[in-house]
Amino acid sequence: MPSKATLQDVANAAGVHRTTVSLALRDHPRIPAATRERVKAVANQLGYRINPLVAALMQTRRLGRRDRHVTLAFVTSYPTRYGWRPTHHDRPNFFPGAAQRAQELGYKLEDFWLAEPGMTSARFCRILASRGINGLLIGRLPPGLRSLNLDWNRFSCVALGLTLRSPVLHHVTENHFDTAAQAMQRCVERGYRRIGFVYSEANDSPSVGDRWLGAYLLHRNTVPKSRQLPVCPGDPTDEAKFAAWFRRHRPDAIIANHIPPLLPWLARLQVSVPDEVGLVGLESHSSVDCAGVRYDPAVVGALAVDMLVGLLHRNETGIPQSNQHEVLLTGVWHEGQTLPPRC
Structure with missing residues (x-):
């Protein structure tokens, strides 16, 4: 395996002192812009990389x-x-x-x-x-x-x-996939049979939602079709869509990314939590002591x-x-x- 290029290798190839190379690679204003760009090009060509720990130590000194x-x-x-x-x-x-x-x-x-x-x-x-x-x-x-x-x-x-x-x-x-998988498993173990999934608020990372939903759909497909509920429409949903979905499919448990919006929606539907419907939150919220997976x-x-x-x-x-x-x-x-x- 060829040895890694050194600072001196770059200096030799560029025809400058090694101090000039060091300063140029840190964009020091003391070095003319044209020289900086030329030194950087030589360094890239040779595959030279600054060792960050050594650089930090030298800066400290x-x-x-x-x-x-x-x-x-x-x-x-x-x-x-x-x-x-x-x-x-x-x-x-x-x-x-x-x-x-x-x-x-x-x-x-x-x-x-x-x-x-x-x-x-x-x-x-x-x-x-x-x-x-x-x-x-x-x-x-x-x-x-x-x-x-x-x-x-x-x-x-x-x-x-x-x-x-x-x-x-x-x-x-x-591990967002495991979060939703654990939620489904707990619902089934506790006797819930009609488990729904709701995006109740927009998530700041769409790929997280994909992982949650993937785990939910995977586990949903292991139960009889009569108990396979469609995902609540909307990403995120709103109260009207949620109410229509809930009335039509009557879930006995809901897995949602954000629980707080669901509480007033369910209250206006005159549905009691947790007597009539159980809830699992995929993200924790200090305002609600909701069942779910927690991360430190x-x-x-x-x-x-x-x-x-x-x-x-x-x-x-x-x-x-x-x-x-x-x-x-x-x-x-x-x-x-x-x-x-x-x-």
Whole structure:
């Protein structure tokens, strides 16, 4: 196997000093733009990759820091600075668990906001490069945002959840297929016979809904056809569609991604929960003690840091071309108050 190109190899091929190569690859303004582009082209041709851990260590020494921690970036892009944190929404917060795991491994996790006023992708990448930050954890994207445009080749990257659709990075997420499969299994075990599926609110990651629905349909097809209910129309549905579907098919249990909207809808139909219909929530909500599968966001965050540190140690940067890794965390059943056994 041929040896990897070194900084000196790039310097020799470009006819410059190795310090010039180092500065050019970090887009240092001291190096003329034309020289930077030429050095980058030579580096790409030779297949040279900056070792992110060595680069961070050298940056620390250059700045005279005594901090032993290499910084990792937790990248967010919500419209507001901390819109990704509770109590601004009810989605899981992966940051605390990720920060704790980073500290245990000798790193420091710092949050960066892509929507900072005046921020551009190019400027953001320059800021990280100037600080010697080469590892990125991409937090959940806000509803409506599906892609990010960064200079990915500079960084080792791991995404949290499935909201980032482009580019497709290594990522860590909950085992959504298993969540719905567990829900169906619990309903059957407890004596429920007519189990329905409802998208009660829009989900910020369509592929998650596909996994939930796939598990539901797979298990639904194992019961007699007389008990196979159609999925409630609408993605998401609304109260009128839900009411018509419920009256026609009379489910005795409902699996839904969001439980809170269903409670007033059922109340207006004069249907009692859980006496007349059981409920299973595919996502947890602090306002409702609903039966369902629960995940510890701290564990998801820690797993993402473990994956990212592995990439850094192996000097793997950029968008994975054909071997994107997906780490799935399987959740634990939470009893709740909405799915009692049927007599």
